[in-house]
Structures are given as C-alpha cells and as structure tokens.
Amino acid sequence: MSLSPLLDVRDLKVHLRLGPNVVKAIDGVDFRIMPGECVGIVGESGSGKSTMARAITRLMPNVNIAELSGELSFEGQDILAMPDGALRALRRGRGFSMIFQDPLGYLNPTQRVGRQIEEALSCDSSRGSNRNRVHTLLDEVGLPDPANVARRYPHELSGGMRQRVMIAIALASDPQLLFADEPTTALDATVQLQVLQTLYRLHKERNMAMAIITHDLGVVAELCDRVYVMRAGKVIESAETVRLFEHPQQDYSRRLIELSTRRLPRELQA
Amino acid sequence: MLRFVGRRALLAIPLLLAIIILMFSMLHLIPGDPVQALVGDYPVPPAYRQAIETKYRLNDPFLVQVGNYLANVAQGDFGFSYQNQRNVLDLILERAPRTMLLASVSFALAIPLGMAIGIAAGTSRRPGVDKFWTTTALIVYAIPTFWLGQLLVMLLALRLGWFPTQGIGPLISRTQGFAWLLEKLRYLALPVLAFGIHEGMRIARIMRASVIDTLSQGYIITARAKGLSRGRIIRSHVMRNSSLPLVTIAGYAFGSALGGAVLLETVFTWPGLGLLLVDSIRLRDNMTVIGVVIFSALAVIAMNLIVDLLYAALDPRIRTTR
Amino acid sequence: MPELKTSTAPAASSGFSIGSWQVHVANLFGTRHGALGASILLVLLLVAITAPLIAPYSPLEQTQASLAPPSSQFLFGTDNIGRDVFSLVVHGSRSSLMVGLGAALAALLIGGTLGILAGYFQGPVEAGLMRLVELFQTLPVIILVLCAVALFGSNFWLLIAAVALAIWPMEARLVYGQYIKLRDREFIAAARVADLSTAHIMFREILPNAIQPIIVQVALDASIAILIEAGLGFLGLSDPSKVSWGRLLFVAQDYMDSAWWMSLFPGAAICITVVGLNLFADGLNEVIDPRSTSGVGGLQ
Numbered sequence: 001m002s003l004s005p006l007l008d009v010r011d012l013k014v015h016l017r018l019g020p021n022v023v024k025a026i027d028g029v030d031f032r033i034m035p036g037e038c039v040g041i042v043g044e045s046g047s048g049k050s051t052m053a054r055a056i057t058r059l060m061p062n063v064n065i066a067e068l069s070g071e072l073s074f075e076g077q078d079i080l081a082m083p084d085g086a087l088r089a090l091r092r093g094r095g096f097s098m099i100f101q102d103p104l105g106y107l108n109p110t111q112r113v114g115r116q117i118e119e120a121l122s123c124d125s126s127r128g129s130n131r132n133r134v135h136t137l138l139d140e141v142g143l144p145d146p147a148n149v150a151r152r153y154p155h156e157l158s159g160g161m162r163q164r165v166m167i168a169i170a171l172a173s174d175p176q177l178l179f180a181d182e183p184t185t186a187l188d189a190t191v192q193l194q195v196l197q198t199l200y201r202l203h204k205e206r207n208m209a210m211a212i213i214t215h216d217l218g219v220v221a222e223l224c225d226r227v228y229v230m231r232a233g234k235v236i237e238s239a240e241t242v243r244l245f246e247h248p249q250q251d252y253s254r255r256l257i258e259l260s261t262r263r264l265p266r267e268l269q270a
Numbered sequence: 271m272l273r274f275v276g277r278r279a280l281l282a283i284p285l286l287l288a289i290i291i292l293m294f295s296m297l298h299l300i301p302g303d304p305v306q307a308l309v310g311d312y313p314v315p316p317a318y319r320q321a322i323e324t325k326y327r328l329n330d331p332f333l334v335q336v337g338n339y340l341a342n343v344a345q346g347d348f349g350f351s352y353q354n355q356r357n358v359l360d361l362i363l364e365r366a367p368r369t370m371l372l373a374s375v376s377f378a379l380a381i382p383l384g385m386a387i388g389i390a391a392g393t394s395r396r397p398g399v400d401k402f403w404t405t406t407a408l409i410v411y412a413i414p415t416f417w418l419g420q421l422l423v424m425l426l427a428l429r430l431g432w433f434p435t436q437g438i439g440p441l442i443s444r445t446q447g448f449a450w451l452l453e454k455l456r457y458l459a460l461p462v463l464a465f466g467i468h469e470g471m472r473i474a475r476i477m478r479a480s481v482i483d484t485l486s487q488g489y490i491i492t493a494r495a496k497g498l499s500r501g502r503i504i505r506s507h508v509m510r511n512s513s514l515p516l517v518t519i520a521g522y523a524f525g526s527a528l529g530g531a532v533l534l535e536t537v538f539t540w541p542g543l544g545l546l547l548v549d550s551i552r553l554r555d556n557m558t559v560i561g562v563v564i565f566s567a568l569a570v571i572a573m574n575l576i577v578d579l580l581y582a583a584l585d586p587r588i589r590t591t592r
Numbered sequence: 593m594p595e596l597k598t599s600t601a602p603a604a605s606s607g608f609s610i611g612s613w614q615v616h617v618a619n620l621f622g623t624r625h626g627a628l629g630a631s632i633l634l635v636l637l638l639v640a641i642t643a644p645l646i647a648p649y650s651p652l653e654q655t656q657a658s659l660a661p662p663s664s665q666f667l668f669g670t671d672n673i674g675r676d677v678f679s680l681v682v683h684g685s686r687s688s689l690m691v692g693l694g695a696a697l698a699a700l701l702i703g704g705t706l707g708i709l710a711g712y713f714q715g716p717v718e719a720g721l722m723r724l725v726e727l728f729q730t731l732p733v734i735i736l737v738l739c740a741v742a743l744f745g746s747n748f749w750l751l752i753a754a755v756a757l758a759i760w761p762m763e764a765r766l767v768y769g770q771y772i773k774l775r776d777r778e779f780i781a782a783a784r785v786a787d788l789s790t791a792h793i794m795f796r797e798i799l800p801n802a803i804q805p806i807i808v809q810v811a812l813d814a815s816i817a818i819l820i821e822a823g824l825g826f827l828g829l830s831d832p833s834k835v836s837w838g839r840l841l842f843v844a845q846d847y848m849d850s851a852w853w854m855s856l857f858p859g860a861a862i863c864i865t866v867v868g869l870n871l872f873a874d875g876l877n878e879v880i881d882p883r884s885t886s887g888v889g890g891l892q
Contacts, residue, residue: 091497106488412866417859526732
C-alpha cells in the first residue's frame with residue numbers, strides 16, 4: 001500500500017443559495033482515503049454527508065451554488081479545476097464511481113438493465129465481448145442468471161437486485177474508489193445484510209477503496225476501517241472504527257453509538 | 271399489451287356513439303322545418319322532401335330517429351349533400367387525403383423542430399439560451415396560424431413571388447415525375463410552414479418543460495457518474511424519457527388537425543376537410559357539417575389509440591403493469 | 593436536517609388570505625414576464641374602455657380615401673371602404689377582450705362547478721362528469737364552436753357562450769385535479785371532524801387553496817377564447833354588427849396584394865393580447881412556484 005492518499009480533501013466548502021438564504025452545507029471539511037481502504041462517513045440526515053460525496057465526485061444536482069472551494073485531489077490531480085473531458089475520463093476508467101440510496105430512481109426506467117451497464121464499461125469494444133463483460137459483472141455482484149437479468153427493465157427487479165445492478169454499473173469502469181451513499185437504507189433488513197456482504201467482498205477482491213455514507217453506525221462497524229462523524233456541515237470526529245466505538249471523544253458520537261448498539265455487532269470481518 | 275389497447279378501444283366506442291347522438295340531437299334543436307335543417311336553405315322538390323322524411327323517419331319518435339341514423343352511419347351512409355349533389359361520404363373521402371397530407375408534412379416539420387428547440391432550451395447550461403427560446407416560443411405560439419399564413423403569403427408569395435398564394439395546384443398537370451413533385455411542394459410549402467412553425471412552438475414548450483423534469487431525475491446523475499458525454503446523455507437518456515408527455519399532446523393536436531385544419535385551409539384555400547366544413551356551414555349544408563364533425567371525432571379517437579400504443583412502446587412500465 | 597429546514601421555509605408557502613394579495617401582486621411585478629404581461633393587459637384594458645376617445649374616427653365612418661396606406665392622417669391606413677384601420681383596431685379591442693374575459697369566466701363557472709362537484713362527491717357523480725369532460729374534449733375546440741355557430745347563428749352573446757362551452761373542460765379538469773389533491777389533506781379532514789358544513793368546507797377550506805393555479809388557467813383560457821373569436825371572425829362567422837380583429841383579417845384576405853396594412857395591424861393586435869395573457873400567466877406561475885426559476889438549469 002502506497003503512503004500517498006488516493007483522495008485528499010482539504011478545507012472543502014459548499015455553500016448553497018436557497019432563495020434569499022445561503023446554507024453552509026459543507027463548511028471546511030478535511031477528508032482522506034488511502035488506496036484500498038474502507039472509510040465510513042456517518043451523521044444524521046442533513047449533516048452534509050451526501051452533499052460532500054456529491055461535491056467530491058462533482059455530481060451536484062441543479063442547485064444554486066454560492067461557494068464551492070477547497071482542495072480536492074485524486075491521485076494528485078485537482079478535481080475541482082479539472083476540465084469536463086478529463087473528469088469524464090476519470091469517471092470512465094480507474095477513477096471513482098458512486099451508488100445511491102434509491103436504485104429505482106437512479107436507473108433509467110425505459111432501458112434494459114444490461115444496456116445501462118454496458119454504457120458504463122470502461123472502454124468500448126465489440127458488442128459480443130461487451131455482453132460477456134456485462135454478464136461477468138452481473139455475476140460478480142451476485143445476481144443469478146445474468147443473461148436473464150440483463151434483459152430486464154428496472155421495475156421488473158426487486159429492490160436488492162436493483163441495488164446490485166447499480167453496483168455493477170459502478171464497477172463497470174473498474175474504479176479505484178467507490179462512493180456508496182446510503183446503499184442499503186431503502187432495502188429490507190435481510191437484503192441489507194446481503195448487499196453489505198457483497199460490497200465488502202468486492203472491496204476485498206478488487207482491492208477497491210470505498211467511502212460508505214450512512215446514518216447507521218452498525219453498517220460502519222461491519223465494513224469500515226476508519227470513520228468520519230459529521231454534523232452540520234463539519235467533521236466533528238474522525239478515528240479508527242474500533243477506537244471510535246471504544247473511546248468516542250464527542251457526546252454526539254457517543255449518542256450515535258448508543259442508538260446503534262442494539263443492532264451490533266454481526267462481526268462480518270471474522 | 272394487446273389487452274390494454276383492446277380495452278382502450280372498447281372505451282372509445284361509447285364515446286363515438288355519444289358524439290354521433292349529440293350531433294344528431296343538435297340538428298333537432300335548429301328551429302323550423304326539420305327537412306330544411308337537414309338539407310340547407312334550398313327550395314326542395316316535394317318528392318325529395320318525401321324521400322328525406324322516409325329515410326330519416328322524421329315522423330317517428332325521436333329515439334327511433336336516432337337509432338335509425340346510427341344504423342345509417344354504421345353502414346357508411348352519412349347522407350346526401352343537396353348542395354354538392356353528392357354523397358357526404360364521397361365528399362369526405364375525396365377531401366380527407368389532402369388534409370392528411372397537409373397535417374402529416376406539417377407535423378413532420380413541427381416535431382423535430384419543436385424537440386430540437388425544447389432540448390436545446392432545457393439542457394443548456396447558459397440561462398440566456400433558455401430565456402431566448404422560451405420567449406421566442408411564447409411569442410411565436412401566440413401568432414394565430416391564419417395570420418401567420420397571411421403574412422407569409424404577402425411576403426413570400428406576393429412580394430417575392432417564390433410560392434403560389436393558394437390552392438393545391440392544377441388537378442391535371444402537364445408536368446411529370448420529379449417536376450410534378452416539385453410543383454406540388456411549391457403549393458404545400460406555405461401552409462406547411464405556417465402550420466409547422468405554430469405546432470413546432472407548442473411542441474417546443476412542452477418538450478422544454480419535460481426535459482427539465484427529466485434532468486431532475488436520478489438516472490441522469492447515474493449517467494453523469496458513468497462519464498458519458500453531454501450528447502450521449504441527451505441521446506440515450508433525455509430524449510426518449512422526455513418524449514412521453516409530448517406523445518399525448520402532439521398526438522391529440524395531430525388528430526385535431528386530421529379532422530380539418532379549418533383556419534389554415536381557409537387562408538390558403540386548401541380544399542381539405544376544414545374548408546369543406548366552413549363552406550358547408552356558410553351554406554347551411556348540415557348533412558355535410560355533421561358528417562365532417564363525426565369524421566373528425568373519429569380521427570381524434572383513432573389518434574388517441576395510436577398514442578396509447580406509442581406510449582406503451584416508449585415506456586416499458588406500461589407494457590407490464592396494465 | 594435542522595439547519596436546512598429552518599432556513600429554507602418559504603415565506604408564503606400555503607394559504608391564501610386577503611393580506612397576501614398585495615404580496616402576490618408585488619411579486620408578480622417582480623417577475624419580468626409578469627410585469628410585462630400585466631402592463632400589456634392594463635394598457636389594452638385602458639384602450640378598450642376609452643376607445644371612442646382614442647380613435648380619431650368612428651369605426652363606421654367612411655372617409656373619402658379607400659385603401660390608403662398608413663400616413664399621418666390614417667395611422668394604420670384605411671380599408672376597402674375607406675374606414676380608418678387604426679380606429680377599427682382600437683374599437684376591436686372591446687369585443688376581443690369581452691369575449692376573452694366573458695368566455696373565460698363563464699368557462700370557470702361551468703368547469704369550476706362541475707369540477708368541484710366531481711371532486712367532492714366521489715363515485716358515480718365523479719365518473720359521470722369526467723366522462724362528459726372527455727366527450728367534450730374529443731372534438732377539436734374550433735370545430736365545436738363552429739358547429740354551435742352553424743346551428744344557432746353568430747349573435748355576440750351566443751358566441752361567448754359557444755366559446756365557453758368549448759373550453760370549460762380544461763377548467764373542469766384543473767379544478768377537479770386540485771380538489772382531488774386537497775380533499776384528503778389533513779386540514780380538510782380536520783374540518784370534517786369539526787362537523788363543518790359541506791358548503792363551508794368547499795368554499796372556505798378548499799377553494800382558497802386551489803385558487804392560484806385556477807387563476808393561471810383563466811388567463812390561458814382567455815387567450816384561447818380570444819384566438820377562437822379571432823378565428824371565427826376570420827372565417828366571417830362572427831357577429832357582423834361588431835367590429836372585431838378577426839373580422840378585419842377576414843376582409844383583409846381579399847386585399848392581401850394591395851393593402852398589407854389591413855392584415856398587419858389587426859393581426860399584431862391579436863398577437864400582443866395573447867402574448868400579454870401568456871406572460872401574465874407565466875409570471876403568476878413563477879410567483880406561485882418560485883422553484884421554477886431559482887434553480888440552476890440545464891444538463892451539467
């Protein structure tokens with residue numbers, strides 16, 4: 001493992017203009033991910049954790065941005081200053097990908113799943129080999145009968161299957177870093193665990209760095225090496241997962257831990 | 271999916287029946303002699319009067335008359351136009367293809383035009399571009415087609431002499447092949463331009479709103495995350511999904527146009543269904559009026575069914591859920 | 593999300609009281625489209641009211657010069673029988689605005705009543721009324737109006753009624769939709785629990801909340817009504833005793849090769865009116881739904 005971070009964020013600020021007001025959604029955040037590392041970002045909804053992921057991946061929705069500043073470097077390249085073309089190249093191959101909370105809304109309802117995955121493949125090659133790669137990906141994310149699934153439309157799949165399709169899309173470009181924004185929140189409890197297991201397996205098998213954004217510290221305990229705790233647009237605590245659970249420095253972190261201990265721990269890493 | 275369309279078709283039948291009955295009842299609301307109401311303001315020979323009274327059972331109760339009329343229509347008998355001395359159905363069948371030609375070519379212009387403007391305005395990152403097209407569409411759409419037609423005639427036909435002012439050209443033409451087509455196109459050009467621009471602006475407005483709605487969807491974020499280019503995102507994710515609401519409204523507009531682009535055909539003396547309707551109204555040839563109205567309702571209903579089919583083809587969710 | 597919620601609550605998100613009227617009007621003039629549209633409409637209204645004072649000639653007065661081009665004496669030229677086109681256009685605003693306003697309000701009355709009934713009483717009443725709406729929407733508006741004129745003649749008031757008859761379904765759909773949206777909301781349920789009368793719930797609780805999009809629709813209806821009236825006039829089927837822009841275009845059709853001014857000015861008047869109404873509706877929409885403009889647009 002190299003010593004330089006894969007992603008290095010310093011003093012990130014995202015201020016949004018909402019009508020007459022300016023909301024400081026992210027207000028000076030430092031953040032680091034090493035290659036192959038799994039990092040958790042926790043906080044209640046509105047704490048700015050999703051906005052941070054969107055800002056780092058430059059996938060902000062159409063909002064009125066009052067200020068977007070800071071240093072965002074991915075493998076030493078400045079993401080904020082990057083021209084559109086270079087950014088696209090980074091998304092298409094060996095860069096970063098993202099999966100979202102609501103896979104139904106984030107999949108195109110009028111296109112077959114296979115085509116949506118194929119579109120994301122890192123480089124275009126012949127049709128036949130593209131199809132094979134799509135099937136391999138579907139198999140890799142744990143979907144049985146890939147040929148059949150590839151022909152389906154999103155609404156014909158279950159929630160868990162859709163999230164696996166989203167993961168396959170994200171993996172299609174062989175990313176070094178995967179952002180997962182509340183990947184299991186919309187799923188049933190049993191399916192949640194399966195999807196998390198799959199994510200963890202892919203993280204290990206591919207030696208892919210992951211940033212998991214969640215309000216559920218249980219998820220973090222199962223997957224992550226380190227945790228950032230966010231509140232009101234700021235990182236209030238960051239520590240190794242074990243350290244945080246044993247010696248939380250902030251009352252807020254302690255409360256989050258207390259809330260989640262009822263469901264803890266399933267010791268996935270064992 | 272066939273069942274879905276079949277059910278829609280079944281729902282359309284009572285609608286058509288209701289319209290026919292409504293039209294026939296309206297005839298009876300005309301004050302005065304019912305025979306004259308059917309024939310128009312012409313002196314009618316007694317023998318013909320007799321024939322009309324028997325055919326439409328004018329001396330029977332109203333319900334019998336309606337049933338009788340429905341039976342006639344079902345057999346394709348829309349009555350006889352005394353003014354034109356021809357069967358109404360023959361008149362309609364002669365005029366309908368011309369209206370269809372006008373409407374089809376106009377929409378073939380309007381749909382790509384409107385979609386291009388709608389997409390350009392909706393996807394542009396510069397607010398100025400959106401404002402420009404929004405305002406243009408608003409103003410141009412406010413121009414009545416018949417006045418736009420007059421302006422085009424005065425400018426392009428009378429002043430510059432590029433196009434003929436009216437009509438569909440000589441029925442018996444000396445030209446052949448390509449030259450014949452060119453001649454026809456010269457007559458078609460101005461009405462199509464007026465109609466196409468007007469409908470194009472309507473489509474542009476709907477398309478823009480729909481594109482903006484589509485852009486707020488999550489799958490656009492996914493497409494961006496994939497690293498697709500703007501053009502690729504527009505082609506494979508924005509266009510098809512934004513076309514859904516367009517299909518309904520453009521389909522209805524096209525259906526209405528098939529029933530007779532009344533005002534446009536009047537400006538250019540284009541002898542289609544619309545002109546037939548207006549002439550019949552002026553001459554109080556009510557048999558023909560009712561025939562054309564029923565035909566235009568039929569056109570709208572048929573178009574609505576086609577819209578349903580198109581919708582199902584564009585949106586897989588409808589195919590499976592209904 | 594404590595921070596976001598407190599700071600973004602819109603100032604006037606729900607409810608509609610007399611006090612907020614001024615706010616709305618102020619906001620309307622704050623939007624570029626709304627201000628422009630409202631100004632156009634105000635000017636037109638003024639012209640229509642003071643028509644005899646503005647017009648240099650009576651609309652029926654035939655001067656010596658027929659088909660005279662625009663000049664300082666005849667601002668918009670004269671028509672085939674020597675009438676001053678400017679005076680005709682000024683007087684024509686009256687019938688256009690009257691038809692627009694009259695038909696739109698009548699459509700609101702019919703459509704609104706039926707929409708309310710359909711929305712409030714569920715079941716067979718709802719189904720029946722919606723079928724009726726569908727029936728009326730099957731025939732193109734212009735054909736419906738033409739039929740009515742063909743059968744009953746083109747008296748001015750009949751014409752307004754015919755136009756209203758053709759456009760009420762749009763209004764009914766909208767009102768119905770608003771009611772469906774509102775009837776299950778909590779405050780309506782609360783009113784029901786409080787045992788308030790049906791009429792009270794309809795007019796005091798639901799109507800104020802549904803009124804804004806309805807006003808927008810009325811403005812759009814008026815523009816459609818004006819276009820239909822112009823169309824009828826253009827076909828020569830409007831009331832011959834009234835000066836109307838459409839009828840001026842009907843006459844102009846025969847003089848396109850010699851007197852462009854007979855077509856240009858009445859047509860432009862129709863356009864300006866319709867644009868005014870549409871801008872007004874746009875501005876109103878912006879006031880009601882500020883999201884539509886505040887966000888950053890386009891595909892990033």
